[in-house]
Amino acid sequence: MVKTSIIISTFPLSALALAAIPSELFASLLPQKVLDTFNALPSPIQYPQYTDTVAGEWVYFSPDTWTSGFLPTIGYAMNTRKALCGATPTNGLGSADWLSLARSASNGLLSLNASRSIAHDVGFISFPFVEELALNPNNQTAINAVNRFAAMLAARFSPVVGCTRSWDTSDPTDFQVIIDNMMNLEVLFRSADLTGNSTLRKIATTHADTTMKNHIRADGSTWHVVEYNSTTGLVIKKRTSQGFSDDSTWSRGQAWGIYGFANMYRFTNNTSYLTTAQRLATYFLNSIPSDGIVPWDFNAPLTPAPRPADSSAATLAVNALLLLAQQESAPDAKQKWIGGALQILANITTLAWKPSWQSLLSNGTVNKPSNNFLTGIVYGDYYYIKAGNELVSMGLANCTTKGATSLPQSQKSSAHRLTISFPCWWPLFVLWTFLIYK
Ligand SMILES: *[C@@H]1O[C@H](CO)[C@@H](O)[C@H](O)[C@H]1NC(C)=O
Ligand SMILES: *[C@@H]1O[C@H](CO)[C@@H](O)[C@H](O)[C@H]1NC(C)=O
Ligand SMILES: *[C@@H]1O[C@H](CO)[C@@H](O)[C@H](O)[C@H]1NC(C)=O
Ligand SMILES: *[C@@H]1O[C@H](CO)[C@@H](O)[C@H](O)[C@H]1NC(C)=O
Ligand SMILES: *[C@@H]1O[C@H](CO)[C@@H](O)[C@H](O)[C@H]1NC(C)=O
Ligand SMILES: *[C@@H]1O[C@H](CO)[C@@H](O)[C@H](O)[C@H]1NC(C)=O
Ligand SMILES: *[C@@H]1O[C@H](CO)[C@@H](O)[C@H](O)[C@H]1NC(C)=O
Ligand SMILES: *[C@@H]1O[C@H](CO)[C@@H](O)[C@H](O)[C@H]1NC(C)=O
Ligand SMILES: *[C@@H]1O[C@H](CO)[C@@H](O)[C@H](O)[C@H]1NC(C)=O
Numbered sequence: 001m002v003k004t005s006i007i008i009s010t011f012p013l014s015a016l017a018l019a020a021i022p023s024e025l026f027a028s029l030l031p032q033k034v035l036d037t038f039n040a041l042p043s044p045i046q047y048p049q050y051t052d053t054v055a056g057e058w059v060y061f062s063p064d065t066w067t068s069g070f071l072p073t074i075g076y077a078m079n080t081r082k083a084l085c086g087a088t089p090t091n092g093l094g095s096a097d098w099l100s101l102a103r104s105a106s107n108g109l110l111s112l113n114a115s116r117s118i119a120h121d122v123g124f125i126s127f128p129f130v131e132e133l134a135l136n137p138n139n140q141t142a143i144n145a146v147n148r149f150a151a152m153l154a155a156r157f158s159p160v161v162g163c164t165r166s167w168d169t170s171d172p173t174d175f176q177v178i179i180d181n182m183m184n185l186e187v188l189f190r191s192a193d194l195t196g197n198s199t200l201r202k203i204a205t206t207h208a209d210t211t212m213k214n215h216i217r218a219d220g221s222t223w224h225v226v227e228y229n230s231t232t233g234l235v236i237k238k239r240t241s242q243g244f245s246d247d248s249t250w251s252r253g254q255a256w257g258i259y260g261f262a263n264m265y266r267f268t269n270n271t272s273y274l275t276t277a278q279r280l281a282t283y284f285l286n287s288i289p290s291d292g293i294v295p296w297d298f299n300a301p302l303t304p305a306p307r308p309a310d311s312s313a314a315t316l317a318v319n320a321l322l323l324l325a326q327q328e329s330a331p332d333a334k335q336k337w338i339g340g341a342l343q344i345l346a347n348i349t350t351l352a353w354k355p356s357w358q359s360l361l362s363n364g365t366v367n368k369p370s371n372n373f374l375t376g377i378v379y380g381d382y383y384y385i386k387a388g389n390e391l392v393s394m395g396l397a398n399c400t401t402k403g404a405t406s407l408p409q410s411q412k413s414s415a416h417r418l419t420i421s422f423p424c425w426w427p428l429f430v431l432w433t434f435l436i437y438k
Pocket of ligand 3 (some may be wrong): 150151154155197198199200
């Protein structure tokens, strides 16, 4: 009892209001760095994935790498931002033809095919082509790319297991599926829409249903890897690859899961996916310690301090929560996810915004078990930029945001209710966090 009141009294009163949207999100340094990255692309093309830990300079990878689609997609996101915000003398958005940069960088992905190692990560690789089709639905190059990537993924589906295969293994009956692959399913829906092939939609829902059954723990946390026997369809093992331990929750995997299930709801209207996304999101928000920093794994040890963050898990989670908020019809639920997203965004900007680096953010964890952390990461930057775009689209930011966030008129009533209901559960959450993490 005594402990509870001490902790409550140290919690800032401002937590009852929405966290401010960081002005860095719309700083001219952002387009400047993105343009510098496009201008420095090697020829023949290679794509940035992460930075070194000292100078923050990009390390480049061949097109046949799961992250190659992110820089082209950043180009599309900058094009979107220019459309949303306009080019002003100070915001830097007028400095480039973002669409041309995006299109030209996408071309390096067109020769990827099923024999290449990206075969199970075609969801990420297809992002720029999905963006292209949103602008130009008749672009045959992009249509072919989306259909080809979807077919590559469909070819990895096992009806016995009920999933698409992630990594290839020396024993082909050892069928490994990672939570990340929830991010692949959109390309199946996109291709189904383009071709009318409903098999693709069925593969997506089956993969999601199997993942829902086997990848999620009772408390809403997730395993990174589930291994199935492709002969029997039975689960062999649940474990981690990039997380702290087999029983832990790798924060980026948890965020891929929130995004993936919220997106499944968006494409199907099936409320079991919405409920699943809500459970994962609740676990994510409840697991952030009181310093507000998203750790690389929620169960990784606190010592030696500081426990490394993963800024990419944070910015991905911001987008996953905003996508979830967009899917919710209840105003209170919308507000809860928006509030969580803005808090994570404010915290990660304070920790990781890194003007002197080529990346926007530092404090990314690519793969902690492989000792690759304290870097910038291209997908962390992508989701940072996308977060700004989503906030503008949702009417929550105005491209020059400074100071307190104000809610658009349509959402004000729920914000009012939030301030009333917040204290009812907040002390319990703070106490729980204290007991778990102390
Ligand atoms: C069509 O899309 C491709 C790949 O995304 C791009 O390279 C090309 O420039 C686009 N074509 C047109 C005419 O916009
Ligand atoms: C797949 O890509 C590789 C490398 O670019 C190429 O050698 C191979 O011919 C391609 N296969 C098909 C079926 O297009
Ligand atoms: C639909 O997609 C599946 C998976 O790629 C494929 O096997 C099937 O041939 C396609 N059906 C048609 C009618 O194209
Ligand atoms: C899967 O099950 C089959 C049949 O029981 C067995 O032969 C095979 O070794 C199993 N594979 C794995 C990876 O457990
Ligand atoms: C989901 O519901 C919305 C709103 O009712 C509707 O516009 C949309 O077409 C539905 N989508 C699917 C895949 O049923
Ligand atoms: C929704 O998904 C659940 C499993 O996730 C499935 O059992 C149910 O049939 C689906 N509902 C519809 C209307 O497709
Ligand atoms: C963030 O990164 C800086 C170096 O860029 C490092 O000193 C600090 O310990 C990191 N903090 C966390 C929580 O990862
Ligand atoms: C993160 O948020 C918490 C709670 O609002 C705050 O106390 C903390 O100072 C923030 N940390 C950073 C690094 O912004
Ligand atoms: C954007 O929001 C900031 C802070 O609320 C305000 O000062 C500024 O005038 C707004 N700009 C526009 C164009 O509405």
